Amino acid sequence: MKLEKITEESRRRYEDACGTAHALEILGERWALLIMRELMLGPKRFGDIRTSLPGISANVLTQRLEGLEKSGVLRRRKLPPPASVQVYELTEWGRDAEGIIKTMGFWAARSPNHDPTLPLSPVSLLLSFRTMFGADEARDERVTLEFRFGEEVFTCRVAAGELINGRGEADAPDAVIAGTPEPVAAVVYGGVDPDELVWSGALKIDGDVEALRRFAGFFELPEKAATT
Amino acid sequence: MKLEKITEESRRRYEDACGTAHALEILGERWALLIMRELMLGPKRFGDIRTSLPGISANVLTQRLEGLEKSGVLRRRKLPPPASVQVYELTEWGRDAEGIIKTMGFWAARSPNHDPTLPLSPVSLLLSFRTMFGADEARDERVTLEFRFGEEVFTCRVAAGELINGRGEADAPDAVIAGTPEPVAAVVYGGVDPDELVWSGALKIDGDVEALRRFAGFFELPEKAATT
DNA sequence: CGGCATCCGGGAAGATACTG
DNA sequence: CAGTATCTTCCCGGATGCCG
Numbered sequence: 001m002k003l004e005k006i007t008e009e010s011r012r013r014y015e016d017a018c019g020t021a022h023a024l025e026i027l028g029e030r031w032a033l034l035i036m037r038e039l040m041l042g043p044k045r046f047g048d049i050r051t052s053l054p055g056i057s058a059n060v061l062t063q064r065l066e067g068l069e070k071s072g073v074l075r076r077r078k079l080p081p082p083a084s085v086q087v088y089e090l091t092e093w094g095r096d097a098e099g100i101i102k103t104m105g106f107w108a109a110r111s112p113n114h115d116p117t118l119p120l121s122p123v124s125l126l127l128s129f130r131t132m133f134g135a136d137e138a139r140d141e142r143v144t145l146e147f148r149f150g151e152e153v154f155t156c157r158v159a160a161g162e163l164i165n166g167r168g169e170a171d172a173p174d175a176v177i178a179g180t181p182e183p184v185a186a187v188v189y190g191g192v193d194p195d196e197l198v199w200s201g202a203l204k205i206d207g208d209v210e211a212l213r214r215f216a217g218f219f220e221l222p223e224k225a226a227t228t
Numbered sequence: 229m230k231l232e233k234i235t236e237e238s239r240r241r242y243e244d245a246c247g248t249a250h251a252l253e254i255l256g257e258r259w260a261l262l263i264m265r266e267l268m269l270g271p272k273r274f275g276d277i278r279t280s281l282p283g284i285s286a287n288v289l290t291q292r293l294e295g296l297e298k299s300g301v302l303r304r305r306k307l308p309p310p311a312s313v314q315v316y317e318l319t320e321w322g323r324d325a326e327g328i329i330k331t332m333g334f335w336a337a338r339s340p341n342h343d344p345t346l347p348l349s350p351v352s353l354l355l356s357f358r359t360m361f362g363a364d365e366a367r368d369e370r371v372t373l374e375f376r377f378g379e380e381v382f383t384c385r386v387a388a389g390e391l392i393n394g395r396g397e398a399d400a401p402d403a404v405i406a407g408t409p410e411p412v413a414a415v416v417y418g419g420v421d422p423d424e425l426v427w428s429g430a431l432k433i434d435g436d437v438e439a440l441r442r443f444a445g446f447f448e449l450p451e452k453a454a455t456t
Numbered sequence: 457c458g459g460c461a462t463c464c465g466g467g468a469a470g471a472t473a474c475t476g
Numbered sequence: 477c478a479g480t481a482t483c484t485t486c487c488c489g490g491a492t493g494c495c496g
Contacts, residue, residue: 012469012486015283017346017413019333019356020265026339028256030488037248046458055243057489062460072340072455086459093453096335103331105247107324111254112300118245128247185245225321227300240467240488258469274478285470286479314478 026071027097031056032064036094037101039074041123041154042167043089052121073097102131110225116189117182122149125181126165129156129188129219133163138218143211146170148178158218175207188216254299255325259284260292264322265329267302269351269382270395271317280349301325330359338453344417345410350377353409354393357384357416357447361391366446371439374398376406386446403435416444 014021027033031053038044038052050061065088068074073094079085090097105128108114126147139161146169147154155170156163170176177184183202186192194212197203205212242249255261259281266272266280278289293316296302301322307313318325333356336342354375367389374397375382383398384391398404405412411430414420422440425431433440 014262015346016262016281016352017344017348017410018262018265018352019336019342019359020329020352021262022339022342023332023336024261026336028258028261030256033252033256034242034244034246034249037246046460053244055489057491058458059460059462059490060488063488072453091453093338096338096453099331100328100335101248103327104251107328108247108251108254110321110324111250113254114247114250116245118243120245124244124246124248131247182245225300225319225324278478283470285472287471287481288469290479291468 023100026073027068027100029064029067031060032068033097033101033104035061035064035068036073036090036097037127038121038123039088039090040095040098040101041126043077043087045085045087049088052123054119068094098127098130101127105131106222110222112224112227116185116221120181120185122147122152122154122181125185126154126156128185129163129165132189132219132221134218134220135161137220138163141214141218143215144170144173145212145215146173146176147184148176149181156215158215163218173207174211175205175209177203177205177212179203187212188219189221191216251328254301255296255328257292257295259288260296261325261329261332263289263292263296264301264318264325265355266349266351267316267318268323268326268329269354271305271315273313273315277316280351282347296322326355326358329355333359334450338450340452340455344413344449348409348413350375350380350382350409353413354382354384356413357391357393360417360447360449362446362448363389365448366391369442369446371443372398372401373439373443374401374404375412376404377409384443386443391446401435402439403433403437405431405433405440407431415440416447417449419444 013025027036034053035049038049046061050056050058065074065076069076072091074088074090076086076088079087109132138158141158143158145156147156153167153169154165155168155173156165157170179197179202183197187194187197194203194205194209198205241253255264262281263277266277274289278284278286293302293304297304300319302316302318304314304316307315337360366386369386371386373384375384381395381397382393383396383401384393385398407425407430411425415422415425422431422433422437426433426437
């Protein structure tokens with residue numbers, strides 16, 4: 001009967017004209033937004049997404065990629081030879097979801113239960129820089145840093161009160177920082193001195209350590225929300 | 229063994245320091261953000277939330293309210309006598325999530341699959357006004373409207389290029405519009421002429437119909453994202 | 457190895473009925 | 477009206493295996 005057909009198709013939908021509800025239908029499933037986060041700074045391969053998202057299983061990742069592709073948020077693309085591998089990349093509209101990721105990230109940073117010491121993916125850290133960057137503190141400052149997390153290399157350039165970051169090696173960086181994202185987060189958000197982490201072997205810094213210290217000064221976590 | 233304990237506690241968490249991931253743990257479950265949306269313009273009772281969210285079942289709503297209260301996003305409060313009923317209201321931090329709702333709503337309005345003719349809750353409509361308001365179009369304009377959706381009454385005031393809306397009757401409104409949210413959305417976002425809906429009986433307008441027409445001119449849906 | 461299909465166990469969501 | 481209890485369905489997560 002008709003009723004059955006309706007329930008078949010729509011049982012799991014919100015049936016709500018509100019844009020927020022529609023957004024949730026697109027990226028409200030588990031892992032979906034985090035997959036988009038990982039693609040926000042450029043295309044990635046299936047396995048590289050998995051590495052950045054420990055905990056997601058292969059079949060769920062497959063399902064999400066299918067669903068997000070169908071929604072028009074991302075597309076699969078075959079890299080030209082000699083690479084000839086398949087990558088997933090966001091569409092222009094998909095990239096526009098960066099605002100969602102940043103807004104949610106900023107909001108949740110105020111949660112009393114937020115634990116910033118958990119593992120962090122490289123892309124995640126770079127996006128958090130965009131989210132937490134304080135233009136006022138950076139006014140009239142200039143710093144260029146290169147971050148190396150294994151194979152993944154990123155550049156962060158601060159100039160004219162603006163932060164621009166993304167994939168790729170830096171042109172004449174003040175310092176090159178190599179390691180994992182967690183100690184970098186400890187420096188930038190936890191107020192840990194870089195030297196401490198160099199001594200412990202968690203970070204390797206080539207160039208001006210002071211540049212990283214100044215860089216860290218441009219960022220501040222928002223104060224926790226009142227629990228009352 | 230230890231492994232079992234870890235999985236018990238953390239099977240369903242992302243184990244990710246990224247703020248976005250933490251936000252998803254708080255409000256990424258089904259219905260959670262829509263419940264917050266319904267509370268965004270003021271406290272509500274259990275049954276009233278249910279009415280605004282057709283499709284949610286009572287037990288799921290109970291679970292979400294418990295979870296969101298535990299997260300510090302909302303609290304339950306007993307209204308003083310003679311009302312003496314229990315309501316749910318957002319905490320200050322919970323209200324700060326309005327930015328998430330608006331960002332997601334604006335983004336999803338560009339979806340090729342968005343169907344704006346579905347049912348719409350009153351709060352949803354009012355929040356969409358905040359999201360889609362065009363300050364440029366409203367410069368030097370002044371309009372005050374009162375919307376009556378059954379028992380729920382809202383005021384929208386445009387002045388000095390700003391929109392302020394919320395619950396409550398308007399002071400000297402240019403027009404009072406009574407009906408359901410859907411035809412109002414048709415006027416504001418669909419370009420339907422108010423008179424048409426008055427004739428069909430979908431809307432009842434007391435006062436200056438032209439005020440509603442001008443009001444509608446302040447809003448515009450963003451253009452759809454390219455499907456390529 | 458990368459991508460995807462399949463099977464299974466557990467748990468969350470949905471529908472309905474029931475209770476104070 | 478405000479939930480609770482119960483049952484079913486389906487999604488998530490893990491494991492395995494196939495295929496290029």
